[in-house]
Amino acid sequence: MQFLFRYANPHNFMRLSGAVLPFTAIGAALALISGLYFSFSVPPDYQQGTTITILFIHVPAAIMAMVAYSSIAVCSLLSLVWRHPLSDTAARAAAPLGAMFTVMGLITGALWGKPMWGAYWVWDARLTSFLLLLFIYLGYMALWSAIEDEIKAARAAAILALVGAVNIPIIKFSVEWWNTLHQGETITTGKLAAVYVPAFLTMMLAYFLLFLTLWMIRIRTAILERRARNLMQGAAS
Amino acid sequence: MSPFATLLVRDLRLAARSGGGAALALSFFALVATLVPLGVGADLKLLARVAGGVLWVAAVLSALLSLDRLFQGDFEDGSLEVIALSPLALEAVALAKILAHWLSTGLPLTLLSPLLALLFNLDAAPTLTLFLSLLIGTPAVSAVGAIGASLTLSLKRGGLILPLIILPLLAPVVIFGAGAVALVLDGMSGGGALGLLAAFAFGAVLLSPFAAAASVRLNLGG
Numbered sequence: 159m160q161f162l163f164r165y166a167n168p169h170n171f172m173r174l175s176g177a178v179l180p181f182t183a184i185g186a187a188l189a190l191i192s193g194l195y196f197s198f199s200v201p202p203d204y205q206q207g208t209t210i211t212i213l214f215i216h217v218p219a220a221i222m223a224m225v226a227y228s229s230i231a232v233c234s235l236l237s238l239v240w241r242h243p244l245s246d247t248a249a250r251a252a253a254p255l256g257a258m259f260t261v262m263g264l265i266t267g268a269l270w271g272k273p274m275w276g277a278y279w280v281w282d283a284r285l286t287s288f289l290l291l292l293f294i295y296l297g298y299m300a301l302w303s304a305i306e307d308e309i310k311a312a313r314a315a316a317i318l319a320l321v322g323a324v325n326i327p328i329i330k331f332s333v334e335w336w337n338t339l340h341q342g343e344t345i346t347t348g349k350l351a352a353v354y355v356p357a358f359l360t361m362m363l364a365y366f367l368l369f370l371t372l373w374m375i376r377i378r379t380a381i382l383e384r385r386a387r388n389l390m391q392g393a394a395s
Numbered sequence: 396m397s398p399f400a401t402l403l404v405r406d407l408r409l410a411a412r413s414g415g416g417a418a419l420a421l422s423f424f425a426l427v428a429t430l431v432p433l434g435v436g437a438d439l440k441l442l443a444r445v446a447g448g449v450l451w452v453a454a455v456l457s458a459l460l461s462l463d464r465l466f467q468g469d470f471e472d473g474s475l476e477v478i479a480l481s482p483l484a485l486e487a488v489a490l491a492k493i494l495a496h497w498l499s500t501g502l503p504l505t506l507l508s509p510l511l512a513l514l515f516n517l518d519a520a521p522t523l524t525l526f527l528s529l530l531i532g533t534p535a536v537s538a539v540g541a542i543g544a545s546l547t548l549s550l551k552r553g554g555l556i557l558p559l560i561i562l563p564l565l566a567p568v569v570i571f572g573a574g575a576v577a578l579v580l581d582g583m584s585g586g587g588a589l590g591l592l593a594a595f596a597f598g599a600v601l602l603s604p605f606a607a608a609a610s611v612r613l614n615l616g617g
Contacts, residue, residue: 332567
């Protein structure tokens with residue numbers, strides 16, 4: 159906890175993130191380039207053919223969409239319990255990133271579904287719960303921007319994020335239940351063959367570093383923006 | 396009368412005397428149900444098949460209509476602050492408002508549903524399941540809705556953002572509620588689905604007063 163609190167100070171955070179940022183950014187770029195190279199040079203899968211390449215772009219996006227929401231939920235909890243303004247900033251900064259990962263997961267899922275299922279959208283359990291996750295992200299961001307008072311907006315958004323965190327597993331369960339009820343087509347991908355492991359792991363690392371880099375940049379921007387606003391107000395008065 | 400009952404009766408009176416109360420939600424419910432056959436065609440087999448889902452979605456949307464005013468009216472005229480000062484805990488206030496909302500929308504919608512199910516050519520057994528699922532599930536709609544209503548109570552256009560916030564959270568209610576009807580239509584028992592719906596509703600009614608009270612508190616500046 160002590161460690162967390164030290165970096166909850168915006169000044170300390172700016173110093174630490176400024177030092178770390180170049181490494182995560184370069185790491186993300188390197189991992190992304192090599193991951194994409196691996197993804198396109200793997201042998202075609204016996205069932206899915208070359209479309210397996212889409213999965214290396216799709217699965218990490220889907221995982222990161224959930225990681226981003228978990229980050230928002232953790233930040234919201236920290237903000238509600240310890241009232242750290244930085245965790246509000248961090249939660250808000252993560253939301254558009256998570257939403258973008260969700261959109262990427264949905265688009266690549268649809269592109270993968272067209273050759274595999276014969277349709278872009280088949281109301282598969284995972285696709286459906288991700289569509290709902292996207293709406294939850296949109297609602298969260300809409301609430302943030304709708305409330306003018308920044309402190310009230312932060313707390314309202316934090317409550318909503320926690321309610322969502324409780325509800326998302328239930329939504330996921332209910333959608334899976336619904337899918338078995340309506341006999342939707344589901345392709346359960348088996349264990350990942352050894353040839354695909356390097357491509358998948360590199361892409362996963364790339365997505366993770368990308369999220370970390372973009373998240374830090376967004377938090378830094380928000381802090382700088384607030385400082386600039388304070389300076390302007392100071393100069394005006 | 397206890398403070399809880401006083402607040403409940405007051406909210407029910409307000410709902411009944413301003414804007415028609417239940418009548419508005421009921422007319423909306425019936426109207427949506429009337430538009431669907433006009434949209435998808437009058438094939439009675441098809442209508443029976445989709446009745447559960449259509450009536451559930453219509454019921455959720457009808458309950459949404461009056462939801463944005465759940466705390467807003469009291470917030471705007473200041474009575475929410477007086478209520479917050481009363482010996483009644485804000486959590487109990489939220490529960491009373493959820494109950495009042497359900498009694499003035501969810502319950503009347505449930506009572507009307509067998510009549511609309513008749514228009515959709517639904518047999519007796521699935522109609523009974525639909526009735527039970529609405530009876531069990533609509534309290535969850537009011538409860539989850541109360542969280543959204545309390546989060547948006549200070550917003551002038553809260554009515555627009557409220558559905559965006561709570562509709563995704565209500566997906567399980569629609570899934571289990573309409574799913575129970577679909578199971579009965581397929582000759583199976585809807586009991587499992589109703590059980591899951593009851594579990595969700597129980598959790599929602601139990602937990603949402605806390606979330607709603609927390610966001611009322613932050614909006615009162617506490």
